[in-house]
Structure formats: C-alpha cells, structure tokens
Amino acid sequence: xxxxxxxxxxxxxxxxxxxxxxxxLRQRGFxxxxxxxxxxxxxxxxxxxxxxxxxxERCRKIAPKVSRATVYRTLAVLEEAGFVAGLxxxxxxxxxxxxxxxEHHDHMVCTVCGRIFExxxxxxxxxxxxxxxxxxxxxxxxxxxxxxxxxxxQRAQRGGT
Amino acid sequence: xxxxxxxxxxxxxxxxxxxxxxxxLRQRGFxxxxxxxxxxxxxxxxxxxxxxxxxxERCRKIAPKVSRATVYRTLAVLEEAGFVAGLxxxxxxxxxxxxxxxEHHDHMVCTVCGRIFExxxxxxxxxxxxxxxxxxxxxxxxxxxxxxxxxxxQRAQRGGT
DNA sequence: GTAGGTGCAAACCTTTTGCAGCATG
DNA sequence: CATGCTGCAAAAGGTTTGCACCTAC
Numbered sequence: 001x002x003x004x005x006x007x008x009x010x011x012x013x014x015x016x017x018x019x020x021x022x023x024x025l026r027q028r029g030f031x032x033x034x035x036x037x038x039x040x041x042x043x044x045x046x047x048x049x050x051x052x053x054x055x056x057e058r059c060r061k062i063a064p065k066v067s068r069a070t071v072y073r074t075l076a077v078l079e080e081a082g083f084v085a086g087l088x089x090x091x092x093x094x095x096x097x098x099x100x101x102x103e104h105h106d107h108m109v110c111t112v113c114g115r116i117f118e119x120x121x122x123x124x125x126x127x128x129x130x131x132x133x134x135x136x137x138x139x140x141x142x143x144x145x146x147x148x149x150x151x152x153x154q155r156a157q158r159g160g161t
Numbered sequence: 162x163x164x165x166x167x168x169x170x171x172x173x174x175x176x177x178x179x180x181x182x183x184x185x186l187r188q189r190g191f192x193x194x195x196x197x198x199x200x201x202x203x204x205x206x207x208x209x210x211x212x213x214x215x216x217x218e219r220c221r222k223i224a225p226k227v228s229r230a231t232v233y234r235t236l237a238v239l240e241e242a243g244f245v246a247g248l249x250x251x252x253x254x255x256x257x258x259x260x261x262x263x264e265h266h267d268h269m270v271c272t273v274c275g276r277i278f279e280x281x282x283x284x285x286x287x288x289x290x291x292x293x294x295x296x297x298x299x300x301x302x303x304x305x306x307x308x309x310x311x312x313x314x315q316r317a318q319r320g321g322t
Numbered sequence: 323g324t325a326g327g328t329g330c331a332a333a334c335c336t337t338t339t340g341c342a343g344c345a346t347g
Numbered sequence: 348c349a350t351g352c353t354g355c356a357a358a359a360g361g362t363t364t365g366c367a368c369c370t371a372c
Contacts, residue, residue, distance in 0.1 A: 031346050031351060052336080067354045072337060088249040092362080093336060108298050119292045124285060128307060131280045136312030137269050143251075144305045146289060151297030192326060192371050213362080228329045233362065253337080254361060 017044050017100055021083055030077065035059075035066055039074045043084055049095040049116050087143055089116075106144040112153035178205050178261055182244055191238065196220075196227055200235045204245055208263075210256040210277050248304060250277070267305040273314035 021040050022032050030036075042058045043050070050058075052072055059066045075096060078084045086094045089109055095116075105120040124144065132139050149157070182201050183193050191197075203219045204211070211219075213233055220227045236257060239245045247255045250270055256277075266281040285305070293300050310318070 026347095029351090033346070033352065035353070065354075068336095069338080069355080070353055073352085088251060108293065108296075108300075110298075111301060117296060117298065119296070121288050121292050124288050124292075127282050127285050127288070128305075131282050131285075132269065132307060132309065135269070135278060135280070136315070137271075137278065137307070137309055138315055139269075139307055139309040140272060141309075142305065142307040144289075144303065146293060146298070146300055146303040148293065148301040149299045154297070154299055190326090194327065194371070196328070226329075230330080230363080231328055234327085 014041075014045060020100065021078070021081075024081060024083075025077070035063070035070050036074055038063055038066065039071060040078065040083075043075070043078060043096065044098050044100065047098060049087070049089075049097050051093050051095055053093075055096070085141075087145070089145070106146070108146040108148065108150070110150035110153055111147050112149055112157075115150060117150065175202075175206060181261065182239070182242075185242060185244075186238070196224070196231050197235055199224055199227065200232060201239065201244075204236070204239060204257065205259050205261060208259060210248070210250075210258050212254050212256055214254075216257070246302075248306070250275075251306070251308065267307070269307040269309065269311070271311035271314055272308050273310055273318075276311060278311065 018037070018041060021044070022037070025036070026032055038059055039055065042055055042062075046058075052068075052075055055075070056066065056068055056071045059071065075084065075086075079086050079096070083098075083100045084096045085099045086096050087107065088094050103120060104125075105118040106124070108117040108119065109115075110117070125142075128139065128142060179198070179202060182205070183198070186197070187193055199220055200216065203216055203223075207219075213229075213236055216236070217227065217229055217232045220232065236245065236247075240247050240257070244259075244261045245257045246260045247257050248268065249255050264281060265286075266279040267285070269278040269280060270276075271278070286303075289300065289303060
C-alpha cells in the first residue's frame with residue numbers, strides 16, 4: 001500500500017512532476033528504474049485518457065522491449081500513489097488520466113464519438129458527502145460518469161438525418 | 162437497437178413485469194422463448210446486484226443446459242430495452258440490477274466487504290443537468306459510484322486494530 | 323418454411339502471475 | 348550483494364462470436 005500524494009493542486013511543470021514522482025517513490029523504498037522513469041514520463045506527459053495498451057505503445061516507440069506487465073505494474077503503483085486515476089468507461093477496458101497538478105473533475109462520455117469531456121461542480125461533491133454521512137459511509141473516492149451525446153454529434157445527427 | 166421502455170416507475174408485481182417484458186419484446190419482433198422467459202424471471206425476480214455468472218447459475222438450477230451465451234445475449238437485450246441496468250463495480254466484471262419498477266438511484270460500494278448501498282438525491286441529478294446544458298451535452302444516462310467504507314466495516318476496523 | 327434463437331466451443335481482450343535473470347541501492 | 352524489478356509467456360477472468368441445429372411464429 002503506497003500512501004497517496006498530497007501536493008499542491010496548482011499547475012506543475014513536467015520536469016517538476018517527474019521529480020515529485022521520483023522522490024515520492026524513492027522515499028517509500030521503490031526503485032527508480034529506467035522503465036519507471038519512461039512510463040511516468042509518458043503517462044504524465046499527456047492530458048488525454050489513455051488505456052494501458054496506449055501507454056505501452058507510446059513507451060515502445062522509445063524503448064521497444066518494455067513489457068506489458070511492467071506497464072500494468074507501474075500503473076498500479078502510480079494509481080495507488082494518486083498520480084494517475086483509473087476510470088472504467090464502460091465496456092471492458094479502463095482508461096487512466098493524469099491527476100497530479102490537475103483539479104478533481106468528473107466526466108461526460110459521448111456515446112457517439114467516444115470523446116470525453118471533463119467538468120467540475122463543487123456542489124455535486126457536497127451532496128455526495130451529505131448522502132454518505134446519512135448512512136455512515138466514509139467516502140474514499142467517487143466516479144461520476146455521464147453518458148450521452150456531445151454537442152458536435154447532436155449537430156451531425158440532425159444534419160445527417 | 163431496441164427502444165427503451167417507458168413504463169410507470171411505481172411498484173410492479175412480478176407477474177406484471179414478466180408480462181410487460183414479454184409484450185415489449187414481442188412488439189419489437191423478438192421471439193419469446195423458454196430461455197428468455199426463464200432468464201427474465203430470474204433477472205427481475207431479485208433485488209440484488211448480480212453478475213452474468215450469478216444469473217447463469219440461477220437459471221441452471223432450473224434448466225441445466227441454458228448456455229452462458231444465451232444469458233449474455235438476453236442481458237444485452239434487456240439492458241438496451243431498459244429493463245435492467247449494468248454497472249461496473251470496478252475490477253473487471255459488471256453487475257446488473259433490476260430497473261423496471263424501481264426508482265433511479267446511485268450506488269455506494271464498500272471496498273472492504275463489497276456490499277452495495279443505494280441512495281438517491283434529486284439535487285444531484287439537477288446539478289448534472291445544469292453542467293451538461295452548459296456544454297450542450299445531451300444526457301442519456303449516468304453512473305455515480307462512490308467507493309469507501311461502510312459503517313459496519315469502519316466499526317470492525319476500529320475494533321480489530 | 324424461414325428467420326431468429328440456442329448451445330457449444332473456441333476466440334478475444336484486458337489484466338495478472340510465475341519464474342529466471344538483471345540492475346538498483 | 349540482496350532484493351526488488353523486468354521480460355516473457357502462460358494463465359486467468361469476463362465476454363463475444365462462428366456455426367450447425369432447433370423452434371417460435
């Protein structure tokens with residue numbers, strides 16, 4: 001069990017991030033290997049929602065023999081430490097996103113084009129807290145996913161039909 | 162693509178439900194087979210959150226040769242029609258729940274014991290609508306899952322440590 | 323009679339694991 | 348130099364699919 005990060009939520013530059021992750025892991029007795037450095041760089045160097053497979057491909061462009069297992073194992077460490085967050089988009093695979101330096105947000109997934117939109121509403125979080133308190137549930141995290149059609153796809157449907 | 166049901170959300174008795182599903186599917190050109198009748202009966206006759214495998218077992222107690230494929234295929238039809246809803250509980254498998262005759266609600270999943278608690282808050286839905294409207298997104302459905310520790314497990318942890 | 327549905331088994335896809343060898347601290 | 352990490356390949360879930368046979372309409 002890796003303790004979760006608690007670093008300022010403001011903007012963080014890539015080199016800083018790399019360093020934060022490195023020292024966080026080192027302090028907890030993890031080794032900082034070539035592969036981990038690469039995986040962390042690729043995972044935090046993007047703002048999209050990637051799958052483990054995506055990440056593997058990106059890493060292999062630079063180091064062709066990085067193994068799938070290492071990517072999964074590193075993602076698990078990063079997720080537990082709170083540097084990335086995994087989200088099931090519904091339909092088997094999970095996607096991951098960069099958390100460090102990004103504010104918490106929820107997702108709207110367009111069922112037509114698959115694009116993911118992020119949004120945030122503090123009131124939503126507050127209501128959840130209230131609902132949880134009512135039954136004595138202690139929240140660790142939550143995942144709110146709204147499925148529907150994005151503006152562009154609605155327009156395309158109207159135009160195309 | 163099966164059109165979604167739109168039936169009164171109030172309490173519905175099992176025999177009524179069976180009949181509603183049957184006529185809904187028939188009207189849309191689906192055949193009402195022995196297997197479907199059984200699967201529907203088992204799926205709607207429970208109020209828990211079952212996996213496809215659970216459902217298969219239950220069906221096989223009555224008709225031992227129902228195939229896994231048929232259960233999956235029927236669940237897909239029922240889900241698309243809106244009689245059951247699938248939810249990823251995080252960690253591979255999905256679970257399904259009875260929707261017909263049940264009010265919409267969200268879920269809290271205890272990460273210790275795995276139990277699922279249902280709750281509902283109209284304000285939550287309203288805020289989501291507002292957030293969606295802001296970016297022109299049309300909501301089809303949403304899934305809010307709160308992960309954490311339930312009251313009983315919190316007590317057990319305190320007692321056990 | 324003819325779609326559509328079913329059962330079986332194999333295929334699939336994503337993720338996890340066992341193990342021998344390697345590299346970090 | 349001890350242990351943790353890596354790569355490989357196989358295993359493990361959960362779900363889907365191809366196909367020949369069956370059955371509801």
